[in-house]
Amino acid sequence: MSPTSAAVVESPWPRSEPPGLTPDSEQIQLRESLRGLLGKHSDIDQVRVVTATGPGYSPDLWRTLVDEMSVTSLAVPEPYGGLGYGTAELAVVLEECGRGLVCEPVYSSAVLGTQALLAAPDAEGNPLPEVLAGDLLATVSALDSTTDDLRAVPGPRGWLVDGTVTHLIGGGSADIVVASAAAADGLRLFALRPAENAERRERRVLDPTRRQADLTVHECPAVALTAPDTTAAVRRRLHDLATLALACENTGIIDRLLELTVEYAGTRQQFGRPIGSFQAVKHRLADLLVSLERARSASRYAAALYAEDPDSARLAVAVAGAVCTDAAVHAAGEAVQLHGGVGFTWEHAAHSYFRRVLGNEAAQGDARTHRARIAALIGV
Template identity: 75%
Template sequence: MPSTSASVTEAPWPRAEPAALTPTPEQEQLRETLRALLAKHSGIDQVRAVAESGTGYSDRLWTHLVDDMSVTTLAVPEEFGGLGYGTAELAVVLEECGRALVCEPVLHSAVLGAQALLTAPSDTADFLPDVLAGRLLATVSTLGTGTDELHARLDADGWHADGTITHVPCGATADIVVASADTPDGRRLFALRPGPTTERRTREVLDPTRRRADLIVRDCPAVALTAPEANAAATARLHDLAVLATACENTGIVDHLLELTVGYAGTRHQFGRPIGSFQAVKHRLADLLVLLERARSASRYAAALHAEDPGSARLAIAVAGAVCTEAAVQAASEAVQLHGGVGFTWEHPVHSYLRRALGNEAAQGDSRTHRARIADLIGV
């Protein structure tokens, strides 16, 4: 966003406490139920096993998340078949998924994919019910990072797309891919239905629990989600939601890393004492707690603002992106160090959390990227 006086006028300044910031009993119950479900079906050994499976996630857990926890319909308006809750409830789900290092496509299909499809005109969203029911898997591309070369044309039987989409999350298994393409009238958002003519090339990624692929599409059926004049605003909304969702997931990662590290420091003995009793270790654990509280405050505040008015949350989301990204990477690195030699090994859970934190940073930008956006929003 350019640094203009209009931008400064529109930039949302912090408020003391948006109403959605106060946790409700329903949110606490959602957190407890989801944490119990993930403790049963998404332990670190289970996560690593399904990450190496054919789809990269557990169909059984995905079914539980969709049918029992309603992750796909939680924040969808009731007129579209959803439950009508908001971003504050999604934040609870994403925090818990970050804690459990969930492989299932909660972030990319249940959150980003479903919300992207809601931008479609009502008469073109025939596949939305199947996405909400978990029968179809939707994903959102990186939306114009400069690496995609996608073009769409309107034929007698509808829109078709040709070109390349890179670094697509769940790209090897997605049934619907939301991407931005050039058209003769301007750039639009499309929902693509990859078929036999689509070539999918799996990428080698840092985080094996979150796969990506490049898609080469030829004459691929597509549905226009936006008009050219609305494309920039819709893309910005999806980008904001992606940053916020990742910030919430990073908060959950920091929470679990602190829990793991405190537990280890209380049981690992040196010189006849738990290492957690040493002052140097206490200070580093306290620093981890500070990272968690900063991340939790930033992500939940941004989610609360977004629940009330997504347009007013842009600055808070940028702050959450900077704070939570930095917190997750620092917490993972510190957890590796405090676990000593075992923390450096692939066998230890901390190693997987480090990879997820670094993967999230690569996907949504590092803290410097988000701080540059903060500067643009406030006109610095």
């Protein structure tokens, strides 16, 4: 074998099966436990009740997810109080949260919030321990946003931040907000602790199970998580993580929508036969299954690569974003149509999933946006 061919064989990219791609016994047990818990405490009727009142989620279920399922500490290194697992395990959690249409702040706080605070885990005043304990809720501003207007200045006891940050997922109840602010020496990522008198304005959004708010602060105490020369890299990794997280969530949504639709097609009678026995319906359900498997393969592959090295997983994450977004939008539309007249009512469960899919698309970009990233990454 020539030296050139040997180099190609030994090259770590692309990899057909990175470690963590195939679910192990712990991941299977995690999935079963979480599905059982959410099936008991987070069915569609319960979700709709809690999203219409209070903070928009169930504090009791959130406490259970933190204490019994360790959603906040699962992918945090052991030296910082975590369990030391990675994004492959987070992918399992997010898939199940998608299936259950979970409105608790798993995506915003347990995933993005904790990982953002890990950018500077030893920084004085970093609220990571309280966020891991579930006592404080964190959220992260859109990492590619150009609409945020924050300015940071050093004060006698640390940094102070002024300005407005918009479209914060869970911003109405967040205790910690991670956002970028312009300092004298450049752009930095900060963890803000908004005071009780900070101005919060709830936004009207399509998906009521994932509230958003705008936040205006004045001389807000903050902890610097990055230096100007590291901000871009940290933001890029967190943006990829957000894309990956919603790809996994969309995979779980497709799984649940297919399950609901197959069940309906097997019981709904037309012309004396279940509609699932008609060839046209069978083909559409088969196409949904293919979409599910494509999404599952793309999201799990990206999660396995991200666990090894976030920077080398950028292409896989962009592919997962495109594939899973396309598949989820397709599955939601098919679920509504194949449920017939009842599926077109807003009260049907399919519409709640449809809204979440569109909300995810707005949060991290549609399939065209992800394909543009793919083209840029491969130099097309």
